[in-house]
Amino acid sequence: MQSNIAPNCMVVTPHHLATQSAMAILREGGTAIEAMVSAAATIAVVYPHMNSIGGDSFWLIVPPTGDPVVIEGRGAAGSLATPDFFKDCKNIPYKGPKAANTVAGTVGAWEEALQYVSECGYQRTSLSKLLADAIKYAQDGFPVTKSHYESLKNIQAEGNFSSDFGRVFIPNGKIPKVGETFCQKQLARTLQHLVENGLNSFYKGELAKLIAEDMESLGMPITKSDLANYAPVRKVPLRLLHSHGEIFNIPLPQGLVSLTILGILDKLGIDGQHEGQFVHAAVEATLQSFKMRDEYIKEHMKTDPNSLLSSKNLFKMAKDVNLDRFSGAHPCKGPGDTIWMGIMDDKGFSVSFIQSIYFQFGSNVVLPRSGILWHNRGVAFNLEKDHALCIEPGKKPYHTLNPAAARLRDGRVLVYGTRGGDGQPQTQSAVFHRYVVQGKDAQQAVTEPRWLYGRISGPPETTLKLEGRFNTETINYLKERGHDIVMLPDYSEHTGQAGLLVRHPDGNMEGAFDVRSNGSAAGF
Incomplete structure (x- = not known):
């Protein structure tokens, strides 16, 4: 299996319809940033078990x-x-209105990214073009994927969902079969409203008023003022000086973990x-990186x-790695x-x-008049007084x-990443190390x-x-060092849905998608 290579652009997503949405924008001369907004809108519709406009996103x-x-x-x-x-x-x-306790940031982040396009001197592609595919798939439908179907089976078995969730995702009490056309007409109208009134209307205006009223009626702790006060934030990324670049x-704890793992392996x-x-x-x-992360959060x-990514600190952590024996258990979160x-x-x-809703179908809360599925990122909080992660109004979870990128010494530029909670840094280390090192x-x-x-x-x-x-040799090697192996x-x-793009010094771009997903890599 070989990578796709093209001279003008490259797109990798975990759903082929999102890939095609991005390609359409790029073919018309749009930037990668605008193409990403289009792909993000489409995948929020066609991969609803994994993400939604009622979730968060990071660029x-x-x-x-x-x-x-x-x-x-x-x-x-809230x-x-x-x-x-x-x-x-x-x-x-984990589920229900009390799990849906934080503002959804993704739509505001789309707008911030498009503002960055303008600041770079480019004329912005219209929202009507960027969201056209998403609206079409929500209105007219799209084929249900296997992972979408399997996730709904899990939700139905648990039985912890509202009547509005059932109305939208399990119509007439029946889970749509793999390949069956599935529509979200209410969501289509919401997306059309965003086109006509701007992305910020999600937070201020008639749509925001509608969202806030529905949240209040459902017993969520988020208000109209909380929506209006939301603003995306631009930050400087963390940087690791690696021997290859x-x-x-x-700059959130998990990004720190991903870089630390690669730094330790490098040392x-x-x-x-x-x-x-x-x-x-x-x-x-x-294990070393998770322990460091937990101490970082505790303080x-x-x-x-x-300072934690300094060469001195990474050498110190590398010395604590036992290459002959599993050093001991450290509980980890599951994939997101x-x-x-x-x-x-x-x-x-x-x-x-x-882009994320955290758990399968997030909080299982669907706002009744907009069709928006809300995330449950707020379950990352706890109720322990004085704990660093104790929930309180206005606090971010x-x-x-942790989306990743690299500039290598030989001139190559990489972007790569995966889904998967605490599995993200593990899969990132596998992909980067295998390709670069x-x-x-x-x-x-x-x-x-992967593991x-x-x-x-x-x-x-x-x-x-x-x-x-x-x-067998690898499995036995790991067992001999004390690992409790599950096949x-x-x-x-469960090992993630990863992707890797490479811009080569000659200008050609290479894309690799994950066969574990419904995705594709495409360019022209």
Whole structure:
């Protein structure tokens, strides 16, 4: 299996319809940023179990020259999300109105990204073009994917969903079958309203009023004022100085983890020629990085994260890695329901992007008059007084999202990423290391068997899960070092849905998509 290569642009997404939406904008001369807005709108419709306009998103934009830019589309807890609001709960519920406790930031982040396009001197593509495909698929329908169907089976089995969720996603009590056409006409009208009134109408105006009224009627702790006060934020990305170049990620705890794993492996000099040694070292580096992250959160993230990425600190952490034995358990979160997409254009822009609702179908809350599915990112909070993650009005939740990019010493530019909670940094390390350090083909780096340390769902786990394509020698090597091995199918969604794009010094662009998804890589 080989990567796709094209001279003018490249798109990688986990759903082929989103890929085509982006391609249409690029063919008309749009930027990678505008193409990403189009892809993001489409995938919010056709992959509803993974993301929604009622979720959050994060952008990492690498311009032709100058520093990369992060756009954080992360909403804060509603002004009613007080301890008294949760007084009848031992923990924040995973589903329902109390789980839907933070503002959805993704639509505002789209607008901020388009504003960046204007600041760079480009005439913006109209919203009617950018959202045309999304509106069409919501209005006229699209074929249900297997993962969409399987996610709905899980939701129906749990039974924890509202009548409006059932009306939209399980019409007449029947789950749409794989390949069956599925429509979201109410959502189509909402998207059309955004076209006619601007993306900011999600937060201010008639649509915002409608959203706020529905949230109040459902018992969510978010108000009209909370929507109006939301604003996306631009930030400077974290940067790791790696022996192969500069690697960038977003300045939230999980971006720090992803960079730290790669930094530790770099200091250890792991070349990956011995697969078992590589996987073991990566797991040990992951454990070190998660411990550091948890301490960072515990101290309310007051430490400068760049100091944690210093060569001195990474060497210190590398010395603590035991290359001969599994060092001990560290509970990890399961995969999140998220999508990663990457786009490169002929103007020199490269975009790494993540959009998320956290769990399968987020909070399972659908706003009755707009058809918007709301996320449950706020379950990352807790109810422990004085804890760094204790929920309070206006506070932003912990995020696992971390789109990545790199500028290599040989002139190549990379954007890469994946879905998957605490699996994200693990999969990122596999893809980057196999492509950059081991020198494998981009598609091979994405397709090769992967691992996941930690749980898939339910209570925390400390098992090491391996895809079935790992050879017996590697499996035995890991068992001998004390890993508790659980085997997965040959190609498992639990190890993420990754992607990798490369801009080569000669201008050609290369794209690799994940066969574990419904995606594609395309260019022209």
